[in-house]
Amino acid sequence: MFNDWIYIAIFIVISLFLPAAAIMMAYFLSPHKPNAIKNTIYECGVETVGDTWVQFKVQYYIFGLIFLIFDVESIFLYPWAVAYQIMSIYGVLEAIAFILILVGGLMYAWRKGALQWI
Amino acid sequence: MSFVADPINFIADWLSKLLLGWGLPPDLVMVLLFIIGSGLLATVAMLWVTILIWYERKIIGRIQDRFGPNRVGPYGLFQSIADMIKIFTKEHISPDGVDWFPFTIAPIIAVGAVLAVWAVIPFSANFVGTNLSVGILFILAIGGIGEFGIVFGGWGSNNKYALLSAFRAVAQLISYETPYVICFLIPVMLSGSMNLNDIVKAQDPWFIFLAPLGALIFFITSIAEVGRTPFDLAEAESELVAGFNIEYSGLKFGMFYVGDFLHSFTISLLFAALFLGGWKGPWAEQIPVLGFVYFFIKSSAAYFLVILLRASMPRFRIDQMMDFTWKVLTPLSLTVVSMTALVDKLLPANLIWVRIGGLILLNIIIFIATDRLLDIYWKKPLFQKNNQVEDASKASSVKLGAG
Numbered sequence: 464m465f466n467d468w469i470y471i472a473i474f475i476v477i478s479l480f481l482p483a484a485a486i487m488m489a490y491f492l493s494p495h496k497p498n499a500i501k502n503t504i505y506e507c508g509v510e511t512v513g514d515t516w517v518q519f520k521v522q523y524y525i526f527g528l529i530f531l532i533f534d535v536e537s538i539f540l541y542p543w544a545v546a547y548q549i550m551s552i553y554g555v556l557e558a559i560a561f562i563l564i565l566v567g568g569l570m571y572a573w574r575k576g577a578l579q580w581i
Numbered sequence: 582m583s584f585v586a587d588p589i590n591f592i593a594d595w596l597s598k599l600l601l602g603w604g605l606p607p608d609l610v611m612v613l614l615f616i617i618g619s620g621l622l623a624t625v626a627m628l629w630v631t632i633l634i635w636y637e638r639k640i641i642g643r644i645q646d647r648f649g650p651n652r653v654g655p656y657g658l659f660q661s662i663a664d665m666i667k668i669f670t671k672e673h674i675s676p677d678g679v680d681w682f683p684f685t686i687a688p689i690i691a692v693g694a695v696l697a698v699w700a701v702i703p704f705s706a707n708f709v710g711t712n713l714s715v716g717i718l719f720i721l722a723i724g725g726i727g728e729f730g731i732v733f734g735g736w737g738s739n740n741k742y743a744l745l746s747a748f749r750a751v752a753q754l755i756s757y758e759t760p761y762v763i764c765f766l767i768p769v770m771l772s773g774s775m776n777l778n779d780i781v782k783a784q785d786p787w788f789i790f791l792a793p794l795g796a797l798i799f800f801i802t803s804i805a806e807v808g809r810t811p812f813d814l815a816e817a818e819s820e821l822v823a824g825f826n827i828e829y830s831g832l833k834f835g836m837f838y839v840g841d842f843l844h845s846f847t848i849s850l851l852f853a854a855l856f857l858g859g860w861k862g863p864w865a866e867q868i869p870v871l872g873f874v875y876f877f878i879k880s881s882a883a884y885f886l887v888i889l890l891r892a893s894m895p896r897f898r899i900d901q902m903m904d905f906t907w908k909v910l911t912p913l914s915l916t917v918v919s920m921t922a923l924v925d926k927l928l929p930a931n932l933i934w935v936r937i938g939g940l941i942l943l944n945i946i947i948f949i950a951t952d953r954l955l956d957i958y959w960k961k962p963l964f965q966k967n968n969q970v971e972d973a974s975k976a977s978s979v980k981l982g983a984g
Contacts, residue, residue: 466611470711471700471719473612474619478696481623482689482836489669489832502677504740504828517741523752526903530755533911537762540918541718541775544766548773552926559919566915569907578907580900 683737688836691730705872738828746824781859849883
């Protein structure tokens with residue numbers, strides 16, 4: 464089993480290395496002529512106004528929180544799914560109770576307006 | 582095994598015997614074979630993208646009632662190679678004030694994360710990169726790292742539009758990750774293992790017949806994960822001027838582009854492996870090359886569907902997209918998983934046709950119930966009927982009629 468993970472490590476290193484090598488190669492093959500106009504930041508053709516790293520809406524953060532809860536729920540459901548074939552109907556009902564509790568949480572978030580984009 | 586029936590394992594066997602004969606220790610031989618095998622697989626995947634780009638351009642062209650590229654080589658096959666050569670020789674412009682580390686590493690992560698998924702996909706009965714026992718979790722984990730590429734790209738370019746577009750893209754990706762992860766549960770449940778090769782072997786009726794609604798939700802959410810039309814808010818070409826890609830040029834942009842197509846093909850590979858029976862087909866176990874051919878045909882069919890959706894649907898608005906995933910897809914996928922689990926336990930497993938019929942009936946019932954519920958509760962007016970506009974147009978038409 465350790466062999467599997469060695470292969471994964473090698474594959475990840477290679478999959479990060481291949482695009483990096485391609486970009487390096489293109490860096491040598493391409494011209495380098497920077498000038499002041501080319502290097503300006505794009506803002507619809509005018510000069511940029513203000514600092515770039517602006518404050519963002521809080522709604523993104525709320526979506527992140529809700530995603531976190533449902534992601535952890537799904538990860539908890541994976542061992543149950545692997546053991547599904549050998550469990551009795553009681554195990555299935557337990558998992559349905561678990562899912563129902565979290566669906567209750569989703570309904571609460573929905574009614575509180577946490578799922579609105581604006 | 583002969584060379585014709587199973588070429589890849591034959592060559593791997595021959596090579597390992599050769600290296601052992603030279604006196605190398607067996608561990609080193611194994612690592613060397615891994616390096617050669619993974620290098621070849623990654624290179625083939627990257628080169629395959631040129632064919633995918635050609636395929637997509639031809640089909641989109643035909644749907645739009647025009648030829649695709651057909652000048653450069655027979656049927657335009659060399660167009661992608663010409664584009665590759667062009668993009669290799671374009672200048673890498675680095676704008677003022679960029680954060681160089683995120684800016685440089687974004688395209689590498691975007692491609693690397695998708696390429697790493699190819700390590701666990703079973704291409705034929707005994708050709709799989711590595712037979713991980715937790716293949717599904719590995720796919721979910723590494724696929725999630727692709728989102729880092731978008732955030733790094735948006736943050737590193739010193740550009741407000743790129744940053745905002747990166748935020749929206751990540752919000753979309755994590756929102757669609759919820760039903761995506763839940764829908765992966767269905768093949769795991771029906772086959773009892775997270776190993777992709779086991780899931781393919783357990784598909785006596787294909788899983789698309791046992792859980793068609795689950796397959797549909799998986800398909801929709803994986804297209805949203807890639808960021809293709811109709812979900813391509815992140816790089817809406819006509820709205821946000823390429824989104825987080827604005828400040829990229831040359832091969833760095835080319836890498837984002839390659840990553841996009843590679844990701845689309847990877848999800849069609851996953852769809853074929855999880856729901857369409859992977860490499861299964863007549864005589865696929867005895868002649869593994871046939872398994873490879875079947876898998877290729879199935880994933881090409883899924884990829885064709887992805888291209889069709891791209892060519893024919895308009896783009897979603899961002900709030901429509903978020904509503905769709907949180908209010909429709911997440912409850913629906915949870916319902917499908919729990920109902921499939923319940924009904925599959927209650928139906929007798931030995932009568933195959935009863936099981937298939939019962940599960941298909943369940944999916945039809947859930948689909949019709951969802952349709953009715955959406956009809957009743959989801960009435961959002963598309964546009965406001967403005968009485969002033971109607972009266973004005975009636976007045977002008979009367980004038981034209983009289984004159």
